[in-house]
Amino acid sequence: KKMVIVRTIFKLLIALAITNIALLFIWSSRIKRKRKSFKKWHEIDDQILKNGASKKKLQSFCDDAAVDYVFIGSGLGSLTLASILSKVGYRVLILEQHDVAGGATHSFEERGFEWDVGLHYVGDNLNKFYSISRRIFDLVSDGALEWSLCDEPYDIAIDAISDTRIHFGANHEKTNKAIAKTFHQDIQAIYRFRRACFWARLVALASFFAKALPKPLARLWLFFIGPAYRWAWCRDTTTVAKNCGLSTQAAGCLTYLYGDYGVQPNQAPFALHALLDSHYAGGAFYPRGGAKSIAKTIITAIHRTNTKSQVFVRAPVTAILRDNHNKAIGVSCKEVDIKVRHGVVSNAGAINTFHYLLHHPSLNNNASVKDTLAQLGIPSAPSVALFYLFVGLEGTKQQLGLAGNNLWISQGFNHDQNWHDLYFAEQPPEDFSKLPTCFLSAGSAKDDAHSVPTTTVQLLVPVLNKWFNQWASTKLKHRGSDYDSLKAKFRDTLLESFLFRFFPKTKNNIKHTVLATPLTTEFYLNAQDGASYGLNHDLNRFSKSAQLALHTQTHIPRLYLVGQDHLCVGIVGALMSGVLATLCISKIAAIRAFLEAMLVY
Structure with a gap:
């Protein structure tokens, strides 16, 4: 009888597994069929980025139905999280103080010319099926966003004094040999530095996982990886380069990308540079139609999955509202108090969030920005x-x-x-x-x-x-x-x-x-x-106390952080910030997003 019961249970489990696989296949097939009718980036009107807010519009929006999440700022972190949440039925409202949505990914026009402000190129092998970043971009934009491969070499590092030029392309080995030859550098030292970057990058990715965990578990996780964390995040890039045997000139050439995070190498955490060292190994990419294509395709996807969600520009948030229990319950915008059912998400940066929008009774409201950040355990300043x-x-x-x-x-x-x-x-x-x-x-x-x-x-x-x-x-x-x-x-x-x-x-x-x-x-x-990079990305910015203070869940219940101050600077940094915040805020939305990203895209 026991063997019969075991066989029966085993058969039921197999039947259940086959049924789930079949259901997932049917579900993913339906999404793929629907995607064929979705508009691509060039078919979407730019006016979707310029939906201006008014007091009447905001009141009407709030009266229509309850708002689940309100977002302060329309940067890529906000758009990513909002798109994923809207796919499981949450009604989201994004408020942008500028007159065009997109944050640092927006474009502006003048006299027939159009320029991008904060996006210049993206790496991470966006033309490969195994690229996680590509799958997430496709997920949040419903596959409407497309990419151009930049010319080779994608970067040229130039010494303006000697006119020395080093080309950086998809083939890093070619670049390594050029640096060794130009600066009479032992190529083994370059290999040692590249290997150190590889391990530091793994540590950095592991440390970012803390943003997805509840705060007590995040503290435990950072303690568990403590030695590796200190090795990767608490040493500056110049010191590591010297320890690997690199000359000042060779190290300077290899770290030319420090401009991407806005901190000179002797103040930049090594892990921060390591994240970029191999980021462009497969080449560099640029969104077709310019940077604005990112925001308009994601906003279109948000509207498609939840027609009651909205993105408003010219909508400056003046305060984050809290109840008697110190929970975030909404925001104030254009003299309208917008209440939420689940939470407030700030992509306005740590300084704007904690110093200007949030007047916490434990903080000294007459304090400077630096004092406010220090009281929260963030020993950093604007970049x-x-x-x-x-x-x-x-x-x-x-x-x-x-x-x-x-x-x-x-x-x-x-x-x-x-x-x-x-x-x-x-x-x-x-x-x-x-x-x-x-x-x-x-x-x-x-x-x-x-x-x-x-x-x-x-x-x-x-x-x-x-x-x-x-x-x-x-x-x-x-x-x-x-x-x-x-x-x-x-x-x-x-x-x-x-x-x-x-x-x-x-x-x-x-x-x-x-x-x-x-x-x-x-x-x-x-x-x-x-400050073009938010908080300064120096060694203090990535101390453990700062990482916990800049956790997805802030010290105010139901108030969450996303964006470059939450994770790190860069387009992919903001994108991953939204993904990690999803894991912390809604496990259901995270699971659905994972399945769709893996099965559909």
């Missing part, structure tokens, strides 16, 4: 700011001699010394071409769907916010002649020293330029001190 020069050119990339890649132009490869000089400069230098680095990129040249006979270029250089403090109280576009003169000096220097030097055919084809200082960034993106 460095950037000066942006956007250039509109007449002619195709072929006519102008441009390519779909990026130039990282440094004043020598001793980045630590260059940044030391920058931080101690009380006033802007007389020669702006001597700033530590310049990033030069032709965004439209990377987009194989760009068919207009014009080209757009962006140049970015690091600056200090204090250089512009004297105009902080003035209004946008009315800051005075001295401010305009300083911007014009920046523009002329960057054009002559970088754009015209490396692409001389562009000199007589400029039709329009737009300049943006840290004050511009602070106005449009609501970034403290114009």
